Amino acid sequence: AQSVTQLGSHVSVSEGALVLLRCNYSSSVPPYLFWYVQYPNQGLQLLLKYTTGATLVKGINGFEAEFKKSETSFHLTKPSAHMSDAAEYCCAVSTANQAGTALIFGKGTTLSVSS
């Protein structure tokens, strides 16, 4: 069975500081990994995804994540936080097979950015 653990339900940073949101996964088969962002009263928007190939993945809004198989991690980073980055961030894992492509999410991390 697959699972996702997001360390820290709430992360606070200052504007301009490094953003680091942690995600660890469990999967018995090679995983596909995703980060989604959710703004209040909106649906989820894909930030970035890892399927195969390069382990450092760049996404929208300056975010990137690195797939580390040995650590079963897929942490999300951004060098310099903006006020507009304040939102809920969800990490998810999936596998591609004939049975379907359900996303298994972590509990989410709320990012607060202060001026």
Add this chain to the structure above:
Amino acid sequence: DAGVTQSPTHLIKTRGQQVTLRCSPKSGHDTVSWYQQALGQGPQFIFQYYEEEERQRGNFPDRFSGHQFPNYSSELNVNALLLGDSALYLCASSSLGGQGAVDEQYFGPGTRLTVT
């Protein structure tokens, strides 16, 4: 392109009632997935529909059922509502194509269900 649309936006029901939520997928998509997001939690997978059949199901009771229509739109039905069913229900669409390939799932804005 309208993206994924869901209706209604908000809904208030009483315990024991039944509810139907609707989803129209993004143009060109043939697969619809439903997720339940309780307050303060990440989304939980309910089920996925492809070619008008349920192809994958999460750990939800039979009170949760669905349907996919020939135009790929979908409905989520919940019977015998419980207080614990109060949540944001998200619909996501993708173009699975029956090949098991991973494709981006596009999410709608959700339906906020409150059970009193």
